[in-house]
Amino acid sequence: MISLQPPAISIHRGRLPYLDRNEGCSLFVYILRRTWQTIPLLFIISIVTFALMTLAPGDPIAMFQNPEGVNNADSLETLREDLGLNDPIYVQYLKWLKLVVVEGNMGYSFADGRPVVEMILERIPATLILMGTAITLSFLIAIPIGIFSAVRKYSAADNLFTFLSFLGISIPSFFLALMAILLFSLKWSIFPVSGMRGDHTDGFNFFDITYHLVLPATVLAFGLIASLSRFMRSSMLEVINQDFIRTARAKGVSERKVIMKHAFRNALLPIITLVGLQLPSLLGGALIIETIFAWPGMGRLAIDSIFNRDYQVIMGITMFGSLLVVIGNLLSDVLYAVVDPRIQYGKNG
Amino acid sequence: MKNLMNRITAISLAAVLLFSVLGATSAAAARKGFDPNKVGGKIVLTSFSDPVIFIWNRASDSASIDLMGMMFESLVKSDFNGQPIPGLATSWKFDKPSLTYTFNLRKGVKWHDGKPFTSKDVKATFDMYIDPDSVNTYKTDYESIQSVTIVDDYTVKFKLKENNVFFLTGGPASAGAILPAHHFPNGVKDYNAKNSKFGRNPIGTGPFKFKEWKTAERVVLVANKDWWDGRPYLDEIVTRILPDANVEALNLIKGDVDFVEKLNPRTLSEVAKNKNLKTITYDEGRFDYVGWNNKNPIFADKKVRQAMNYALDRQAIVSKIYLGKAYLGTGPMHPTLPQENKNVKPYPYDLKKAAELLDEAGWKKGSDGIRTKDGKKLELEVTYNNGNTNRQKIAQVFAADLKKLGIKANVRGYEWSLYLDKYLKGELDMFVLAWGGYDGATLEHKGFFHSSAIPDLEKGTAGNNRMRVDYPKVDKILEDYLTEEDASKRIKLYQELHAFLAEEAVAAFTHHPKNTAGMNKNLMGVKISMASSFFNIEDWYWKK
């Protein structure tokens, strides 16, 4: 959410590179093709991340050192050798690639020797809950606002919403989060300060999690609401001016019906793509929010592993995060294609 | 204060002697003064990060060590002052000619899984610690052990290679927690295992048992009702993983957390306002300093080093950054310990004197106001590790003073991994850091000031003397201290060391913090020793 900017320009102009040819094929083949295309994608991601990470100054061994206590230098050197940190970088990468491709394993954390896959899988549900709630919340709030603003264009309320949405994207998310905690947790004692569960709740307790979810999800949704409502507004305005709406109006269909039935559905289409596009930045924003609210998702793991230079964990999270985004994009494209009859699946561009 | 400390030390020493002569004959059903009315309740603690692993000596992070300290025990425990008292061993005997320690083990102790504790566990544990392949992070601490042999089920013998006066305090007997042999059937292989099951489901003998660990959320321990010294009062200890001191304080004030080990001095006023909270101030065995590479040509000159000491406004740091919650620093010995030399006074804040010393050292102010010598400008980077706001403040204030002296001082924060890496390589000009983890009995600075501990990357040695302090006299004192058996002579040695280090100005010792723990006002019985915040966790209880 940090990077959310107002939808200055229709976003689908820059995206949907796969949907601009007209050679027909079935949805199934289309999905298969798209899935196949993600393999080189993930390959590039892995090289880029690995290069950036290992070229970075700093030493993974530092995390075994006690800042204010006695350290044992010799065993640290042994550890470095054990972890393969003395190999050239390309050897380290190839070893990692072999682990992933041949053994279907993402390696082990330097810190505690746990399998990376296990570490990530135990964190993903929390992140998905947080992001899913934030996205749903922003849809529920932003779309009515967007429609209202479009129908009552330039009214006082529209101007207010416009201003608010600009405000929404102008506040650093970490600051908003701290303010929310100060007001809603400390001052008014409505919501818990941090965490996902009460101290005695095990597994999935709907009410408990919801209670803990309110603040972080709202803060995360804040920027998305701002940009979605703006986008919904302009999308509605675009649709309202199209021929079929004019025709419907001319035919004497009631204004309410025109808006809710005809215009709404068509205006919603590009929003689906927008959310797909926002996924990477939303996931990024979730990392910060998770850190502040001590939400047990991938955020803390990501930030800790970057600071600790826990290479295999960084690789694992990047790959999982990217995969999540790729899947999200695929879903939104497919959804778009299914909903919009004008689209035909085609060869990639 | 000091006299009192000495007296306490003397009394406990006598107690130890008594114990080791008589021995505790059987496992007590309940410890002295046990009050059944205090039993019950849970407490919520915090940690900034998940524990790394629950295998002793494989983790050096405080979360792992604190929690393991509640679940595991060693042969010898430390009392409030760090003096040895019986733990899993009821008595011990040292035979000097043969360099052999004999430990009589406590009978009737059960592992958390119900299996009995015997000498097999002790031998297996130390065999894993001293194995050449062991990933034991603190292996050098165990180097004095030649072998461990079982005499019978409840007697073990440790044969040493050389005498180690710290064997019982801070050394293997007190720092080597005993692991259950039956969970490490393959010995060191299981100990080193990458994805160890034991590491996340530990079994110990201590007052608390492991219950669950939800990554990034919490670790839960429950009372070991069969503990040999009587059950702990608390039923449950929940350690919540919270990202930083700010969030931790928020949770404490909100009442979601019951105990916070170290409050930032600035948050104390907020905590004080809250009627449900109280605080305890305690000493921690450590020293904070602004250090530099003593081999750096700039700092090779004693006058420059002393100038740095005069330029540091210790009093302002203590009164404004720590809000009075610290002792002024004069050297590496904590002021409440006998090893401190009372005659050493902190360098006063005197910029004029500092300027004179720099002039004498040949660093003269140029036309641009920057000091130069042999055409080289005096430019220094004052560094700290990111996220540590107090260190950042010290660095900023110090740099502002250096600027007044005509030194081009830049402040820079590094994240931890980078910071340590540069520190190791001697690439940092000046660094704000701390060192510690000692109490009166375990204070020992060989690893920090001895010339053999200077890291040399070409030779592949990487000791902790990263300030590169190198004096034959210092080496000699540090070595003698380790072999001198007369406690009062040892104290004299370190007092001498203290004076020498201060005179040579090997670093600018800033302060020793007085920590403040914040807690629910109904939480009783909390005692915090210099070495551990959870020193008597079994005696903590809730006021009913």
Added chain:
Amino acid sequence: MSLHNPAIPPHNEAQIQNDWSMQGKIESRGAAIWRRYRKNKLAVIGLIIIVIYVILALAAPLFSDYDPEYFDLMNSDMPPSFQHPFGTDSLGGDVFIRSLFGARISLSVAIIAMLITLVIGVAYGAISGYFGGIVDTIMMRIVDALQSIPSFFLLLIIAASMTPTMWSTILAISLLGWMSMSRIVRSEILSLRQRDYAAAALATGESKPGIIFYHILPNAIAPIIVIATLEVAGNILYEATLSFLGLGIQPPTPSWGNMLSSAQEIVTLTMYPWTAVFPGLFIMVAVLSVNFIGDGLRDALDPKMKDK
């Protein structure tokens, strides 16, 4: 605008005739843009605020004798007063002076990062869009890959991979922003190169790079300017967030981000709120203003893009 066609012509024919490369007409076009821009009151206010910001930032040393990196520990946490209009922070630094010098840093970071983004993004997008075919496919697939990495994660990895300085912050932010810029430039080029004038230029034997730079890019400039402007707003926030994590501009050099993040302790927020409020306001107003300007520019540069 139709929804399914990604390549939407951004300009009408009249504008193409008024191409910016045709020297004599610049004046009238500029005036037209300004006339349209003026109509958007928020955009005008945003512009005024940013101009004031820039003046303040440039003139910062004139306002006081206090050095932004001077700390008077004995006068820390002082409330706003005549001497210190915004009060002092926990180290005794003057919040007003630090905010002004912070404006220098924060705005420079945001703007320089945008310029770097612009150069990389335009060059990459132009090459990809003009050559098309396999070059385009490969180049865009790389962008796809980079854009699939959760953006803040990428930012963190890049930022953590350098020793934090002002330039590392700039580099980290700009390495993140160029991908979307290149996409937009590419799709503009894709649509524009089909146009008659491009074909005509090719027929007259002009070189391909010449066509891109002299004929196509000028026509794609409107959306590029808008995106670039909005990116400045995002960059200010990125700087703040990086500083929050300790990876951005390092104190004592003041930036709005590190001022705000060093004021995040609860005591500071509840008892000495001015240390957080002023840098916070500076950030918010700056981002808001830049967003307004971007919005105004979009309307002014391309009437067709405006809400109908």
